[in-house]
Amino acid sequence: MKMLVTGANGMLGQDLCPYFEKKGYEILRTDYDTLDICNEEMTKKVVSNYKPDIIIHCAAYTNVDKAEDDIENAHKINVIGAKNVAKIAKEINAVMVYISTDYVFDGTKNSPYLPDDKPNPINVYGKTKYEGELEVQKYCEKFYIARTSWLYGHKGRNFVETMISLKDKDELKVVNDQKGCPTWTMELIYGIEKILKMPYGIYHVCGSNSATWYEFALEIFKQSDLKVNLVPCLTDDFPRKAKRPFYSVMKNSKELNLTRDWKLALSDYLKLRGDN
Numbered sequence: 001m002k003m004l005v006t007g008a009n010g011m012l013g014q015d016l017c018p019y020f021e022k023k024g025y026e027i028l029r030t031d032y033d034t035l036d037i038c039n040e041e042m043t044k045k046v047v048s049n050y051k052p053d054i055i056i057h058c059a060a061y062t063n064v065d066k067a068e069d070d071i072e073n074a075h076k077i078n079v080i081g082a083k084n085v086a087k088i089a090k091e092i093n094a095v096m097v098y099i100s101t102d103y104v105f106d107g108t109k110n111s112p113y114l115p116d117d118k119p120n121p122i123n124v125y126g127k128t129k130y131e132g133e134l135e136v137q138k139y140c141e142k143f144y145i146a147r148t149s150w151l152y153g154h155k156g157r158n159f160v161e162t163m164i165s166l167k168d169k170d171e172l173k174v175v176n177d178q179k180g181c182p183t184w185t186m187e188l189i190y191g192i193e194k195i196l197k198m199p200y201g202i203y204h205v206c207g208s209n210s211a212t213w214y215e216f217a218l219e220i221f222k223q224s225d226l227k228v229n230l231v232p233c234l235t236d237d238f239p240r241k242a243k244r245p246f247y248s249v250m251k252n253s254k255e256l257n258l259t260r261d262w263k264l265a266l267s268d269y270l271k272l273r274g275d276n
């Protein structure tokens with residue numbers, strides 16, 4: 001089975017490629033230099049030369065705050081890029097997996113978002129990722145949309161590493177009024193492997209159960225045996241350029257449980273820290 005991965009040098013791509021390689025897939029790792037998804041001709045050429053059975057589309061404009069002032073680039077990468085990949089996937093009859101985000105939702109619900117809930121993004125990143133979802137659905141029939149959230153992995157800047165790097169501060173204030181589902185990259189990857197055996201469509205692939213950023217930080221320090229003076233605070237105490245949904249907890253139908261409790265996944269991540 002041949003797999004092509006876009007954005008292979010990103011946080012998710014760097015964990016995903018070796019995992020599927022070990023599972024026997026032949027992988028073409030591409031990133032900006034070898035496959036600029038904004039360049040339609042290049043995308044067509046690289047993908048049709050390789051003829052993958054599956055394309056995992058990890059490439060994206062992911063800087064949520066920067067996107068607010070850089071709308072054109074965010075749109076180019078997240079919308080036009082997704083469209084270019086979806087069109088060629090359809091042409092060569094490949095399956096496409098588009099990684100999306102909890103930020104497609106506005107956060108006004110008070111029970112977990114389900115895959116059929118209507119997106120209503122409140123920032124540029126979320127809007128462009130949602131438009132990317134629509135392009136994928138429009139151009140490609142054999143698609144999976146895997147929405148994930150609060151992602152952390154060994155190969156990228158992320159919340160877990162940021163918290164641990166701040167452990168010596170006298171006092172660490174962390175936002176306690178945004179709730180979501182922390183997700184280890186490997187948990188997302190195991191989930192992608194599972195959905196590849198399921199019907200095409202939209203899936204929520206994030207850590208099970210939820211936490212606020214403050215509760216997430218508490219658990220990181222508890223599991224790491226670190227004593228840190230954590231203080232809960234409000235979103236308003238840390239003004240950011242982009243608005244974030246206050247509640248972006250996601251799940252699938254009652255019958256479909258793709259992932260483990262986020263605390264269990266965190267424990268595996270912390271055990272492997274240092275081996276990487």
Ligand SMILES: NC(=O)c1ccc[n+]([C@@H]2O[C@H](COP(=O)([O-])OP(=O)(O)OC[C@H]3O[C@@H](n4cnc5c(N)ncnc54)[C@H](OP(=O)(O)O)[C@@H]3O)[C@@H](O)[C@H]2O)c1
Pocket residue numbers: 006007008009010011012013031032033035036037038057058059060061062077081099100101102129148149150151152156
């Ligand atoms: N991180 C999260 O918390 C989170 C949460 C929910 C969903 N997601 C989604 O998960 C996916 C993977 O995220 P990640 O955290 O691994 O992101 P990441 O580390 O920022 O990786 C994205 C990759 O895409 C590449 N890229 C950007 N523009 C490109 C272009 N025009 N052509 C080809 N490649 C391009 C980037 O290359 P350069 O570095 O050279 O620009 C980077 O290697 C994304 O779709 C993201 O939207 C992430």
